[in-house]
Amino acid sequence: MKIAFPHMGRLYIALSAAIRILGGEVVVPPYNNKRTLELGSLNSPEAVCFPYKLILGNYMEAIENGADALLMIDSPGICRLGQYSSSLRTTLSDLGYDVKFINFDLYKGKLKELYVKFKEATGNANPITLIKAINMAILIINMLDDIDKVLSYYRARELNPGDTDKRYYRGLREIEAALSYKKALKAKKNTIEYIKSTPIDPEKDIVTVDLVGEVYVVLDQFSNLDVEKELGRLGVHVNRQINLSDWVKSSIMPSALRFGETHEEKARKSAKSFLKRDVGGDAIESVGDVALAGKEHSADGVVHLLPFTCMPEIVAQNILPNVRSEEDIPVLSLVLDEHMGKAGYITRLEAFVDLLRRRKRKSALAAVAS
């Protein structure tokens, strides 16, 4: 069985490592590109959210490349995501494709469901290998987030634009090839070393921006037109608040194995005075993160990303102006979809960063004056 799964940023590295450890055959569809989006949009309802279109495109390209089993996640109470797999299945069968669907149904359970479905996908019933594979996936997810934090620091301060990214991609290729913990940890160490060898100006006057919003568009470089890179080029140190490692911690791991407060719990607490209830998706985290950044003065501003027609984030977007004025923190909401133009997008980012710079300078002057 040739297994494929949709893209979401660099998630493919973790998933394909897990499946390969289990002895399964992986078909990684081409990373999200214009054609993926075209194929997806053509066969999707017009008003559906942006990630749906990309995932459908991923599946179609994977099937073209020989995949015959598709992985998908089903999760209750989130948003339209819970209906993705059933709707995608209808669409693909109408298009005449005959493939097997393997759903990670989080309605049923967490780790156990992961175990049962990986077994179904790869035919490997050895529990030790399975646990090893799942561990490996989690290890890589955590590792990539750690690396991104270093990357963001160096990218904002690099002397020659593009230097850090070149080194980062070299490291990524090593991580992709790693098939054991030892090799993966080595690759991580190497990658961080590569990035740290970038010539930087540590005294550079930078601004810090928190990146919040809907998980897919925040993590996927194609959908957000690589916002972290663009901001880095403008001399911005980006702190991404939505990380896959946090999601794994709060959604996959049983609560008994968790240590300390998860990011979600923290955000929930600070969102309380604006948004009392969970409305699905990442809305409560978006609101909470903005409030937190304002309260703790941990960032100069916040960039909030959401796909067009995303229901939870529209609630958040409506609430954010209130948070912005009460906590006194600038917020830029960017709506992403297939009609997004890069030039206009960058202009808006530049204007926002200019505003943050001026604000920072002003408050520094005020501090000196007093």
Place this chain on the structure above:
Amino acid sequence: MKIGIPRALNYYNYYPFWHGFFSELGVELVLSDRTTKSLVSSGSALVVSETCLPVKVYVGHVLNLLDKGIDVIYSPSIQSIAPKVYNCSKLRGLPDLIRNVVNKNFLLIEPTLDKSESNQGFYQYLYESVAPLGITNKKLIKQASKAGWECMNNFSVMTRAGVDVPTAMRNAINGNISFDSSQKEGMAKVAVISHGYNLFDDQVSMKMLKKLNQLDIEAYTSYNLTVEQMDQGIKNLDTLLYWANEHEMTGAAGYYLKDDNIDGLITLTAFGCGPDSLMIERITRYAKRFNKPLLNLTTDEHTGEAGFVTRIEAFTDMLIRKKRTSIVNSLKKQVVNKEEEKKLVGVE
């Protein structure tokens, strides 16, 4: 004691219940005025433009109530109606949204109904509904809920018998039961699939049901079906109940798609509606499989009435022509059959 209820969103699903319940407890309900163009624009001015039309309309109604001098607004958050059956995010966060965008001084009663949580059930929801008004006697609340259900059931009995929704609502609130149906026999039967808050809001639906009536078309809606029939409908489309208001859409569509008496379906959705985008996708694909005519209409605050009417007219014309052709064909077949019979029997 007076509380204001916006004439929008869940008003169309639950108002008879609220009326029975609150009246029993001696609370007077004040409704906002009917939707107008200026009411919609006053609502849209406060929210971001991506917000869907029904929520903009809702905000407009809240403002209308405040303008009328009502300073207690009832805005419940219906999170989930059964274990793991959730509502759309915008409906779940409705009171939060109102609290953050309407910058005026008023008391917002925001009870939560969440059947997926063990401590947020129906009686807790009712308790939260009246506790801010000083009513905390749980026995009394339980009793009042019976009055609510009585009113609600009267309403459902009437709509299921074919009484149109505004009349049934009026009767149920006045405590009458009457089965006078204004529906007259038409040239074709059409099922209109939409959420109640879109279809029965004359500004949003542009009086679609009345227009169909004028075109001599019988219109059926989800209000004419029982929950069991709509459950069957969801099964007909090979899916499970996912959204709290999925019965109105997938359920009704699934039932009517398999109903041979219905000639065609019209879906009406508001632009930017999240749940509808996937539900309509499923309905469209299955209509193709079941070979049933279907017209998808999307509306927003800019939709022009003329284009809307033209499309409905063209669709119903097509249905009537299709029906006529099939009647003529079956008549022809009968004639041919008779001639063949004659030949066989040899009578000439």
